[in-house]
Amino acid sequence: MTLNMLVAPDFAPENFPGWYMLSTLLQGRSGLRLHLLMPSDAHEQARMLADGGVDLVYANPFDATSLIRSEGYIPFARPAGHSDEMVIATAATSPLNCVEDLQPDCSIALTDNRDVKLIGLRLLEPADLTEQDIRWELANSYQAAARMTLNGQVDAGFFLASAYHSLARITRERLKVLVESKLRDITHVLLAHPRMSEDLPKLAEALLGVNPADPGDLEVLKALGLANGFEAMEQEDAEFMIDLMDTLLD
């Protein structure tokens, strides 16, 4: 039997091959067959999940909430030392210097990533800005959001922090960070559908055994952008994170 593993579409483009490297490694060590599903955006991901054939998910924290509490998916691992953070940046030449400088009716570029938008909205609260106060400009990638920001098409851009720090140096030099989150407790999560609970121990052992101290394994982890590897996640760890996410919804 082949297990379908879906990867949330919010990693930096250069990490794409890393998932295929990890899949190959896990198949070799667990004896399980994996088929990667790599949706290009949140809509395609939702469609794949709705089809009902997804056995494993590398989910962003926002989606993990409903997958665990509504669909019964089992959390079993998360990236070690790799929390989901976001950056609000403006052009280096902008007169804006902090979030509180943003005014109602300002324009912000963002990609189709609900976690980034959710956390970003919370970081705008000190400026008394709500979702309705902003003119949102949808960008199809973080690179596009960066271009819109540094060209002055928008007042600021929302970025997944890892994607922001992966931007070319010359791009980052033309941008200025207004705020970067340091939430620490919010991470992507690896989830298993309850129907594969029999195979889960083998897969979890293989995944948690990917060792950053082993040069071959480290190559795979670096390709993923997750150099510290994975750590086990208990149900209660996930419930704690979901409660935390819940407090950020409004």
Add this chain to the structure above:
Amino acid sequence: MHVLPDMTPPAEPHRSAKAIYQDGTSRVIHWSEREVPFPDGRLIVSRTDLDGIITHANAAFVEISGYSREELIGAPHHILRHPDMPKVAFKDLWDTLKQGRKWHGYVKNLRKDGAHYWVYATALPNVRNGEVVGYTSVRRKPSRKRIEELVPLYRKWLEEEIAGVGA
């Protein structure tokens, strides 16, 4: 029942009083006018058990409160209670949580050194297998404008409470 030790008086100008808490315990507190700004981009996270005893404190909580993690874990959440906060705000908090609902509010918190920090707090019940097993509180950077609007209201509520006690 956990009785908090009296606070150490700060070196800077301050006021002092005996604080009496909901659980019947009391301690001497000291507070100055100094405000410590909420750190940008951070969340202060804590969890308590059903009795309001702190069971989890993240690094941001430890840093801004001025207490060590060891001092916070096992202490009642009212260790943060500032005398400028009206009791009615916390009554609303606990009434809302006991109904299984989420609570939001602006809170002035007392640090170990007598200074204070303002937060926008959200608290919610931790429901596991249909039962409430504790509470999570997440505090984020507040709107300064909202705080300025609320300060006179909190002062009015506090004066009403003091007048009510005296009557």
